Amino acid sequence: MRVDLFDFELPQALIALRPVAPRDSARMLLARGSAPLADRIVRDLPDMLEPGDVLVFNDTRVIPAQLEGERGEARIGATLHKRIDLRRWQAFIRNAKRLREGDLVEFGANVTAIAEARHKDGSFTLAFEGDEPVEVLLERAGRMPLPPYIAGKRPTDERDQSDYQTMFAQKDGAVAAPTAALHFTPELISALDARGIKRETLTLHVGAGTFLPVKAKDTDDHAMHSEWGQIDGETAARLNAARAAGGRLIAVGTTSLRLLESAADDSGLVQPFSADTDIFITPGYRFRVVDGLMTNFHLPKSTLMMLVSALMGMERMKEVYAHAIANEYRFYSYGDSSLLLP
Template identity: 65%
Template sequence: MDVDVFDFDLPKERIALRPVEPRDAARMLLVNNGTLVDAGVRDLIDQLTEKDVLVTNDTRVIPGRLTGKRGEAKVEVTLHKREDATTWRVFAKNAKKCRLGDTLDFTGLQAEVVHVGEDGERTLKFNVDPAAMTAALETHGVMPLPPYIASQRGVDERDKSDYQTVFAREDGAVAAPTAGLHFTPEMLAALDAKGIKRHTVTLHVGAGTFLPVKAERTEDHKMHSEWGEITPEVAAALNDARANGGRIVAVGTTSLRLLESAATDDGVIHPFSNDTDIFITPGYHFKGVDLLMTNFHLPKSTLFMLVSAFAGLETMKAAYQHAIAAEYRFYSYGDSSLLYPEKR
């Protein structure tokens, strides 16, 4: 498909620079086959039954943006995929200054460039004990806010909690699974009180999620891979829920992509522990997800392509036009939507 069909104009003032407080006070647009209803995140509870199951991503965002030097040259890198405890693929600004064999010094934390890839991608081996890697990032790194926020304000202490979901358990993401940012302990208690089951999966979101699609055709775009896991116990619970008439509700495109990577054509979700580079565009047949809760995404992004595949391209174009006119807040710290699948 032509990438330009996924383009739209978004006024800069619609980009949220901070989340609302409390988190579950955000708005939520209900999108159901052309029907658009303005609601709130707390209304999610009324859209679900005790047979349904919410699937959330328990990845935890690490301070994955590092600023340092190679000699006297300034360098900045953003981690995007862990190879092992101390080896990471990164996207580098001033990438030409990060040559194979160079040593980069991030104010005391050092790393060697052990591989040079395309489009600014490098692989770094950090000179630190594997058990101390996370602590080193906490000390030397900053939260990797998306470019559309970081370009408008600096990262501060508040972002350490704002850019982390209540589900965060497993270190490894360098971008938040933003649909989960709307949940609070109070909302979880209300979901539990209604009997709505919740299960977690893990997908370590990479910085590649923010990369623009440079290809003119979707067929020519290459997705960066991310590591994910669905345990046998969770897979069995999700299949049981569906067998009993429940719906699988993916909280976020990260949960959806992992579920779809693990599902077979018969709708069965299998245990999964591997990399996935699944790229979902209109025409894709969804197998593992029945509803999708997600934020509002960038023009011409892989995520807007995904939601267009799920709910229908024309429906999503109309939904985004409505959201812009109704002053919804966009992107990571913005409002939410609940999407029903396109009827075929």
């Protein structure tokens, strides 16, 4: 399928550089089947769902995975995106032409790493020196890895330390936030509980590959990045029981959706899962367990734009995005939300 079919023009003024406050006051565009689109706000979510439905959240926590360092006189930037083991991470490198295998990179604050191996995509394996956990080193020398469309407009600051974490963040490992869940507040959760909406959590450590553009002209030629995810047996059993009782599984974010579909078998049951997934969902995909999706508005020609088009249909998503742009919804990680119910 041609990648340019998922392209659209987005005014730069609609790219959100800060989230709204409170978080649940963000706008939400409801697309339900073929019904007319409805302009709502996130705190209306309980009224858009039914008792017994299950919201499935990602409990990954963003780590300060961006580092600035030096290799001799060369400035080197590193964005960690996938853990290999306790001391090694795969990282995208800025100024990679100045880095060779075996080089030592000094990131300041007594944090150093060896550029151990270069990968085919230009990234490197960085092996951190010392005995301290890498997470401790990152807290000392790293900064919050804001998406390039935000970081290119303004510097990271103290507000981002909390703004770019969801209220469900518990397990360290992500280098990008599962942004659909940024809209939730304790007050909204209380309203969902009162409505009889259930919730479950899984873990998918979001990698920086989520921001990489699709460079291929055809989706068949795109190599999807992989990310590590986990759903335990008890959670899988509860999800299956809820769906068997007539409840819908509503993924909060594309990360939750991708992991749910990765863990589902052909009979439509969620199985326990603990592995990497590189699932690539494009139009024509048959969804096994996900019945709906809450998600922000995505980049043109991105794998996430392809995913939502697979869920709702390409023509419906063109309608959704045309409406969002015409009505000045805020786009991307700190932007507004949508609820997609096929």
